[in-house]
Amino acid sequence: MDELRWILLGVGAILIAGIYLWGMRGSLVDRLRKPDHGLDDDPRFQLDSDASDPLARVEPPLDKSSPADDPEAAEPRNPSVDMLDEESERLNLVLTIMAPADGHILGLEMASIASELGLRKGRSGTLDCYPDESGGGRPVFSIANVLEPGSFDWSRLEAARTPGLVCFMRLPGPTDPQSSLELMLNVASAMADRLGGRLCDDRRNRLSQQGIEHLRSEVAEFERRRRLEALRRTRA
Secondary structure (H helix, E strand, O other), X not given: OHXXXXXXXXXXXXXXXXHHHHHHHHHHXXXXXXXXXXXXOOHHHXXXXXXXXXXXXXXXXXXXXXXXXXXXXXXXXXXXXXXXXXXXXXXXXXXXXXXXOOOOEEHHHHHHHHHHOOOEEOXXXXXXXXXXXXXXXXXXXEEEEOOOOOOOOHHHHHHOEEOEEEEEEEEOOOOOHHXXXXXXXXXXXXXXXXXXXXXXXXXXXXXXXXXXXXXXXXHHHHHXXXXXXXXXXXXX
16 A cells, blocks of 8 residues: 555656646746747837738839929920930831732742832831832831841742741831821732732731721721820920
8 A cells, every 4th residue: 555655746746846847947938939029019029010911011113203303304305305205105007918818929929019019128028018119218107027037038939938927117207197198008908819828917816997996996096196295395
């Protein structure tokens, strides 16, 4: 009996010591996890309510539209700079001429038809359409190879063949925007017919009358925006 009692007393002491040590361990862990530096009540170290949202901490960009904030804005504007700013409004128009099904456009045939339609061979390997026969200044539009790199090697036209051509125009150009569009439509349509191909839009889908009207509307809207911008500048 005495031995059993001593065993029970020993087990009880071990259990009490274990409970005490476990409690001390929890307190120590809490201290390690959250050291007390006395900063919790200091407003300088309080977290912002939006700290969990990184976007909420992004400051808005500075507005330099005010002459008082931007010294350069208060200086007189250079007329040449205004001219460049007016040209910042751009519109790119693209058409494609695709070869007949299971066929190709041959280089020599293409060059011959292009010449008859008034196109000139450009130094960059494109066929260029100029506003007059002199061929000076900027082209109204150009025609390139639909295959990369887009240019033609004029010295190797005999071996050239491609599934299609790309007609592209950048407005404003050397002539009236609407006139430029109609010229590109007419030349591209004639070229497609004579090559036995089909005239398509920029996604190589057959160009419908609705697509043509959409292009005309784009150009009309482009001209409207430029007129409004020019009017705004004259009143400024």
